[in-house]
Amino acid sequence: MPAVPALAPLPLSGIRVLDLTQIYNGPYATFLMAMAGAEVIKVEPIGGEYLRRRDGRAGAFMPFAMLNGCKKSISLNLKSDKGREIFLSLVEDADVVAENYSPGVMDRLGIGYDVLRQRNPQIVLASGSGYGQDGGYRNLMAMDLTVQAMSGVMSVTGYPDGPPTKAGAALCDFFGGVHLYGAIVTALYRRTQTGEGGRVDVAMLDAVYPTMASNIGMLYGERDDIPPRTGNRHGGLSLCPYNVYPAADGYIAIICNNDKHWQNLLAAMERSDFAQDPRVRSMADRVANMDFVDAMIADFTRTLTKAELSLMLLSKKVPFAPVRDLPEVMRDPVLHERGSLFDVDHPAYGRLTLHGSALRFSDTETQPYSCSPDYGRDNDEIYGALGLDAATVAQLRDEGTI
Numbered sequence: 166m167p168a169v170p171a172l173a174p175l176p177l178s179g180i181r182v183l184d185l186t187q188i189y190n191g192p193y194a195t196f197l198m199a200m201a202g203a204e205v206i207k208v209e210p211i212g213g214e215y216l217r218r219r220d221g222r223a224g225a226f227m228p229f230a231m232l233n234g235c236k237k238s239i240s241l242n243l244k245s246d247k248g249r250e251i252f253l254s255l256v257e258d259a260d261v262v263a264e265n266y267s268p269g270v271m272d273r274l275g276i277g278y279d280v281l282r283q284r285n286p287q288i289v290l291a292s293g294s295g296y297g298q299d300g301g302y303r304n305l306m307a308m309d310l311t312v313q314a315m316s317g318v319m320s321v322t323g324y325p326d327g328p329p330t331k332a333g334a335a336l337c338d339f340f341g342g343v344h345l346y347g348a349i350v351t352a353l354y355r356r357t358q359t360g361e362g363g364r365v366d367v368a369m370l371d372a373v374y375p376t377m378a379s380n381i382g383m384l385y386g387e388r389d390d391i392p393p394r395t396g397n398r399h400g401g402l403s404l405c406p407y408n409v410y411p412a413a414d415g416y417i418a419i420i421c422n423n424d425k426h427w428q429n430l431l432a433a434m435e436r437s438d439f440a441q442d443p444r445v446r447s448m449a450d451r452v453a454n455m456d457f458v459d460a461m462i463a464d465f466t467r468t469l470t471k472a473e474l475s476l477m478l479l480s481k482k483v484p485f486a487p488v489r490d491l492p493e494v495m496r497d498p499v500l501h502e503r504g505s506l507f508d509v510d511h512p513a514y515g516r517l518t519l520h521g522s523a524l525r526f527s528d529t530e531t532q533p534y535s536c537s538p539d540y541g542r543d544n545d546e547i548y549g550a551l552g553l554d555a556a557t558v559a560q561l562r563d564e565g566t567i
Contacts, residue, residue, distance in 0.1 A: 172528060172529055172530045173528055173529050173530070174202060174529065174530060175201055175202025175526065175529050175530060175532055176201050176202060176526055176529065177198055177201040177202040177203035177350075178202035178203075179202075180198070180202070180203040180204070180260045180261065180353065181203070181204045181206070181258065181259045181260050181261070182195055182198055182199075182203050182204065182205045182206065182259065182260065182261040182262075182263060183206055183208055183252070183255055183256065183259045183261070183262045183263070184205050184206060184207045184208060184236065184263050185208050185243075185262065185263060185264040185265075185266070186263050186264060186265045186293070187214050187215050187216060187265060187266075188215060188216050188265075188338070189216075189228065189232065189309070189335055189338035189339065189342065190265045190293045190338045190339075190341045190342050190345070190369065191263055191264065191265035191293050191342065191345065192216070192232040192233060192342070193232055193338070193339055193342030193343070193346075194263060194291070194293065194342040194343070194345035194346040194349065195207075195236070195263050196232050196233065196234065196235070196236070196522075197342075197343075197346045197522055197523075197524060198261075198263075198346065198349065199234070199235035199236050199532075200234075200235055200521065200522035200524070200532050201522065201524060201526070201532070202532060203260075203261075204237070205235070205236040205237065206236070206237045206238075206239060206255070206543070206547060207233060207236045207237060207238045207239070207538070208239055208241050208243075208252065208255075209238055209239065209240050209241070209540060209541065210240075210241070210242065210243070211240060211242050211565060211567075213240075213540040214229070216228060216229045216232075217229050217540060226513070226514050227514070227517065229537055230511055230513075230514055230517055230519065230536065230537045231519055231520060232537075233537035233538070234519065234534055234535060234536055234537050235532060235534060235535050236537065236538060237538060237542070237543040237546070237547065238538040238539065238540060238541055238542050238543055239541060239543055239544050239547045239548070239567070240540060240541035240544060240567050241566070241567050242565055242566050242567065243274050243276065244274065245565070245566050247561065247564075247566045248566045248567070249274065249275050249276060251548070251551070251561075251566070251567075252276060253276065253280070253281075253284050254551055255547070255551070256276075256281050256284045256285050256288060257284050257285050258285075259285065259288060260287070260288070260289060260353065261288070261289045261290075261291060261349055261353070262276075262281060262288060262289070262290050262291070263291045263293075263345070263349065264290075264291070264292055264293075265292070265293040265294060265345075266292075266294075267294065267304075267306070267307075268292075268294055268297070268298045268299075268303045268304070269303075269304075271290075271292070278290045278364045282362065285362070286361065286362060287356060287360065287361065287362045288362045289349060289352045289353060289356065289362045289363055289364075289365065290362075290363075290364045290365070291345055291348060291349045291352070291364075291365045291367075292364065292365065292366050292367070293341050293342065293345040293367045293368075293369070294307060294366075294367075294368055294369070295307020295308070295311065295312050295315075295337075295341075295368065295369050295370060296312075296315075296368050296369075296370050297366055297368035297370070297371065298366045299366075302315075302370070307369065309335040309336070309337045309338040309369075310331055312337040312369045312370055312373065313331050313332060313336070313337055313373075314329075314331075315370060316337065316369075316370050316373050316374055316377075317374075317377060317380075318331075318332060318336065318337070318373060318376075318377065319331055319332075320393050320394070321377060321380040321393055321394055321395075321400055322394065323394045323396070324394055324395075324396040325392035325393075325394050325395065325396070327394065329394070330394075336373060336376070337369040337370075337372070337373045338369065340369065340372040340373045340376065341367055341368070341369035341372045341373075343372070344367045344371075344372040345365075345367045348365035348366075348367050349365060351365070352365050377400070379399060379400035379401040379403070380393075380400040380401060382401045382403075383400070383401040383402065383403075386401070386403075388402075396408075397409040397418075398455070402452060402455070403448075403452060404420065404421070404422065404448070404452070405421070405448065405451040405452045405455045405458050405459075406419055406420065406421050406427075406430070406451065406458050406459065406462055407419075407420045407421070408459055408462075409488060410459070410462050410463045410466040410467075411463055411466060411467040412466050412467065412469060412470055412471045412474055412487070413467060413468065413469055413470045413471075413473075414470045414471055415471050415487065415488055416471075416487075416488040417466055417471055417474050417475070417478075417485060417486070417487050417488060418485060418486050418487075418488060419462065419466075419478070419483065419484070419485045420484045420485075421451075421483070421484070422484065423448070424447065424448065426482075426483055426484060427445070427448075427451065428440065429481045429482050429483045430462075430478075430481070430483045432481055433477050433478055433480075433481040433483055434462070434465045436461075436465075439461075444457060445457075445458060471487040471488075472487075474487070475487055495518045504521050505520060505521055505523075506518055506519070506520055506521075507519060507520075507521065507534070509534070509536060511536045511537070512536060512539075513536075513537075513539065519534075521534070541567070544558060544562075544567060545558060548561075548567070
């Protein structure tokens with residue numbers, strides 16, 4: 166029998182990351198690195214990363230657990246001289262320092278890029294922020310909500326007769342995190358070509374802007390009647406049907422990207438009498454008569470359940486999806502079969518449904534999942550490897566350095 170090929174190591178095996186990130190943006194980037202095989206050491210301030218300290222009674226521990234799996238944790242006071250020197254000692258054997266402080270904080274702490282590069286010329290410093298490390302907005306305080314406002318996301322979200330509305334998900338934080346991961350991996354690839362490290366700068370504002378392509382496109386069109394907010398309709402009002410429709414037990418999203426989809430939908434609704442109706446014959450016709458189209462579809466969908474509609478639309482090859490609530494998504498057997506979601510008994514938080522990485526690598530080993538670490542859990546291991554004995558570590562702890 167032919168030999169079974171050995172699995173390759175995960176792509177970032179052997180990469181060491183010093184993770185200074187906090188909340189959502191940076192921790193998601195370093196979580197993706199950890200799941201890709203990197204050793205990620207979460208360097209937490211005295212008392213722990215801010216997200217760890219949120220009120221757990223409202224379930225606020227969950228984001229920390231979600232974004233910090235497969236990482237190690239050490240505590241370190243970077244505002245102290247000893248803490249800074251210990252960190253720079255760690256930098257000597259690291260590949261990446263990731264941070265999402267406000268611009269300028271790294272320099273004020275005495276661990277800016279020039280200092281890091283002196284200790285390790287191959288280091289990659291990855292900085293995520295709301296508005297970038299330079300420019301007129303660099304000093305604005307940035308959170309997902311504020312970047313949604315500044316980027317225009319809020320202006321295009323909601324209904325025409327309602328106020329600007331934030332997206333329910335923290336889109337800017339996570340788009341920033343994904344781009345930060347991509348920038349880090351790109352810098353590491355460049356290092357293999359040049360031997361040089363470097364600094365990468367990812368702004369949440371830059372990362373989220375392209376997501377509004379349809380909305381931006383309407384500014385260049387000939388129509389002047391398109392509102393800035395279109396509810397659940399297409400952002401540029403150039404596709405119809407494109408909406409969320411009532412079902413007997415909830416809602417279902419339906420979109421027809423082309424005339425074939427529309428013909429399939431008519432077949433599902435058993436409305437072949439509309440096949441040549443001039444009001445709906447072409448996409449342009451349907452867009453011009455959007456209210457009529459939406460009302461016709463809603464009259465049909467509200468008579469059936471989401472499950473009944475799903476089976477019917479699937480058989481007719483109409484793009485659709487039932488609108489699901491979070492508990493439904495978290496119980497989805499397909500996501501659990503794929504390993505996208507899995508249940509764990511977290512030692513600190515109990516039974517949780519957590520997520521894996523959205524990045525899949527063929528012919529590689531699977532990263533064994535470990536739950537988010539207790540604060541400072543890996544102090545002895547990491548500091549011991551620097552040559553600090555137990556007595557020294559205890560002394561540093563007593564004086565507030567770690």
